[in-house]
Amino acid sequence: MTRTRLRLRRFPVSVTLVALCGLAAASRAQSIGDVQKIAQERGLTTADLLAAAKTYLPSGQKDEYLMFASGGHAGQIFVVGLPSMRLLRSIAVFTPEPWQGWGYGVGDEVIAEGFPKGKANLWGDTHHPALSETNGEYDGQFVFINDKINARVAVIDLRDWETKQIVKNPLTLSDHGGTFVTPNTDYIIEGGQYACPWGADYVPISEYKEKYKGSVTLWKFDRTRGRIDRDNSFAIELPPYWQDLSDAGKLASDGFFFMNSLNTEMATGGIQDKKPPFEAGVSKNATDFLHIIDWKKAEEVYKAGKVAMIEGFPVITLDTAIAEGLLHVTPEPRSPHGVDVAPKGDFIVVSGKLDPHVTIYSMDKIRKAIAGKSFAGSDEFGVPILDFDSVVETQIELGLGPLHTQFGPDGYAYTSLYLDSAVARWTIGGSYGSQTPEPDWTLVHKTPVHYNVGHIAAAEGDTVSPDGKYLVALNKWSVDRFIQTGPLLPQNLQLIDIAGQGTNAPVIYDMAMGVGEPHYAQIIKADKIKAWSIYPEVGWDPQAQNINPMAPKPKMERVQRNEDGTVDIFMTAIRSHFNPEHIYLKQGDRVRWHITNTERAVDATHGFAVPVYNITASLEPGESVTIEFVADTPGTFPFYCSEFCSALHLEMMGYLMVEPK
Ligand code: K7E
Ligand code: CUA
Secondary structure, eight states: OHHHHHHHHHHHHHHHHHHHHHHHHHHHHHHHHHHHHHHHHHTOOHHHHHHHHHHOOOTTOOOSEEEEEEOBTTOSEEEEEETTTEEEEEEOOSSOBTTTTBTTTBSHHHHHHTOGGGOOOOOOOBOOOEEEEETTEEEEEEEEEEETTTTEEEEEETTTTEEEEEEEOSSOSOBOSOOEEOTTSSEEEEEBOSOEEGGGOOOOGGGHHHHEEEEEEEEEEETTTTEEEEEEEEEEEEOSSEEEEEEEOOGGGTTEEEEEEEOTTOOOOOGGGTOOOHHHHTTOSSEEEEEEEEHHHHHHHHHTTOOEEETTEEEEOHHHHHHTTOEEEEEEESSEEEEEEOTTSSEEEEEETTSSEEEEEEHHHHHHHHHTTOEEEEOTTOOEEEOHHHHEEEEEEOOSOEEEEEEOSSSEEEEEETTTTEEEEEEOOGGGGGGSSSOTTOEEEEEEOSSOEEEEEEETTTSSSOOEEEEEEEESOOTTTSOOOSSSOOEEEEEEEOSSOTTOOOEEEEEEEOSSOOOOEEEEEGGGOOOOSSOSSTTEETTTTEEOTTSOOTTOOEEEEOTTSEEEEEEEEETTEEESOEEEEETTOEEEEEEEEOOOSTTOOEEEEETTTTEEEEEOTTBEEEEEEEOOSOEEEEEEOOSOOSTTGGGOEEEEEEEOO
16 A cells, blocks of 8 residues: 555656656757747847857846946946946046936045146046056956046046046146056056146247157055055156057066157147148158166166156156166057057067057067167167167068057967957967967957957956957947947947957957947956945945044934034935935035935945035945035025935935025
8 A cells, every 4th residue: 555655656756757858848949949930030140149148148147257448538437247248337437427426525526636737627538447466467456547638547446446536647638558557556657648848837839849748657556545655656757759558567577668659750740830730740750669668677766866856746857767777769660559568578569550560579688688788879868779670579460550469368469450440369479389279470360340449358368367268349430330329329349259269259249338438448357356235334434445433323313503604414314214304504504414324235325416506426335425515505405315225215305495694
């Protein structure tokens, strides 16, 4: 009996299993059929399906890499997940941004720190983000970015993804060759661009050669404070060429950095007076100068006090730089753009956009030439010139308009070809030689992109150990790629799968970005970034990255009128109320409005918005902010929470009543 019962019990189980297997098989067959059907209907090829399978992230799954892209004229950083190519976050930097409440009561002082010549500039032209590094590897702690239009550098802390500091370069108004960091982030380097009189003071252009200056600034980074340390930063004067892109040496070239230049002709334009325009004058010579700068030597010179104070900032003058042997140049094909150091630091790749070759310099040869003082003369300022043939390893013809180079883990390098609209894959030689099936220094393949690619960014591509796998082409034109969005077209970023070898490097995703031009980007393994999900403690001040003892606490909410005529408002925010809800002020009151979000739940963000007064803040869980303003306009102002935080979010409001004088 028992046995029979057991068997009987077992029977339905096996029946279920069989049925389940059958169902599974049927649904598998059905789903593949569905895929084929949809592919046919939509005209998708096998390559398309493969691309989709490589990039699609099922709901809830997370990206493997994060790309920190410059936001161009948006003045921000945009963070994109790879391989999904979804825009995950913007980080407000130079430009006020209402969602993050940046520059509307919070962060105003950080933005104002960077105002050029004391003028309120409320945007930036961000070009080159640089992730902080430890031993030449991205460490996921900070990201820095330059502002080309006003020569500023910003520091963003990757624990809370907030801008902590903006420094204005006191010497110049134009930067481009930055930011990039030395392998342990000792310095954040900001190269200049258009030569300027010191401090951008008024000087007629007829005095260009004597009074206009090139420069590079080495901002000392204090990792503990998470800030640039101005008191230990300095600049190096350079000839009034237009210094362009730059890169720091690493491993074999540690201690050096490299900067391109254009306009070594020192052309001054003047089309209105029938003089040759800049575009002609600047590209007259067959070669410009690659600057080779020994920053460790420069640091010693600075520490020895051999500097001039210019605009209140220590500068190693051009004469000192030459005398101390820390500055050399060598010819490079005219009007170059990118200079990129190979992972081992042994080769420096320069792309001249008017030359179809990339030129590869050997660090070993550069060191020998400097040590042996085997110079091919000097430029007209006395900067020693290293003989081109003595320092060049080789040149490879890649195609038209080479701009920027990135590296893989496997002996491949990648160069963007602006005019060809392609990304070239080529093999590095020397110690990388045996890693690829193809011979050293060979063009292997060109992946077409649409169109006019500028920068390219590879996974961990600027480190001593690139990951390969993914490369993003940041294209300048996107004609015919997307639905017409008026005459202003979206930016076009294309993801390329570089995991394969040889000619296998297909485009697998087109990403449209409807905001300012993302010039350059760096891509980091996502798990390297240890971002906070909530602020560590309630009452946290993100600017101090510490608890604010003044932060309002529950049961201590109040409006406090001080003897000096100022008013402090101590307010808490929690689902779904502010406390206090009634605020009475008198016209002319100088107000400090302190608010703490006392939530500990992830994503329980409250907004705080006041009409007329141009105030909006974002209060993440635990965050405390202080907003200062003068209550100069009388009236009744309903303020409210601007994040849909709960079912009673609409009720999360209060009234500010400012009594007229
Ligand atoms: Cu657009 Cu690096 Cu500023 Cu090249 S830059 S493309
Ligand atoms: Cu808090 Cu809506």
